[in-house]
Amino acid sequence: HIVMANITPFRGPSCDLGTAFEIGYARKAGKKVFCYSSDSRELKQRISEDFPHFLQDGMSIEDFGYIDNLMIGCSAPIDCIDDRDDKAALKAFQCALERAQSEQQSEYLS
Template identity: 50%
Template sequence: MPRLLRLYLAGPDVFRPDAAAQGERLRTLCAAAGAEGLFPLHGEGVDIRRACLDMLDAADAVIANITPFRGTHMDPGTAFEIGYAEARGTPVFFWSADPRPLKERHPSGADGRDGEGYLVEDWGKTENLMIVPDGRVVGASAEEAIAEAVAALGFTVRNRDLQRRTRRSVAVALAVSLAAALLAGMIANRLIGW
């Protein structure tokens, strides 16, 4: 049976009062799409950072909930996970329950600056352009981001799995052939009397 696409489910969902139920809902969405959801909810006594990094290392892609959290921007832990995934070359797929551009969510004056004088990005993106680069889509739901990931990567993971199984089969066939040749040589030597 081919291995399922593994999707790390990043986002502030782990802080919800119903985090376990939300994690199960997200994992169910992944399963319905033919993938395995890795939800980073950990119990007491666990090195959470290390456990999350291990899950990220095991993932084929990240589904990142970049919905604003405790302000106008996304959860900083999720931003870290996105950066970690990007550095490893792991694809990231985004979704946000608030798809408005950052400029609409964070008030600014006519000069484009906020109340503290800082420039508010106006790139028409849901989040900072370092998080959502040009050409990247931000879905309106987890379902959309999961479907995008499965459509983009499902074949690649199945193909990698098929390549691994094919290499294993070739190695077994080679070993069996070598053993049969050695056995045939031993039998021939006995028959000839060497």
């Protein structure tokens, strides 16, 4: 009924492309999607700090204030813990799971 998606940056400044596809597929199928990441920096900040050569190449970087691509940022709530390690990802997952459980209870009660 729900998808818990790990959107921690993977081999680049954004989440794994397979995960991005799964988020879109789940949304189209009417499932609720909750995302978590161990890196809470906005996409533009992460690129400028971790991949500065992208900016030097004259590439334009989206700046919508999301922690990932606009399509990910707008499609689901995102819980983040900014420690950038495995324990932080687990904490962020727990926050997202609690949010999902809370929303499910609210729907049940209404």
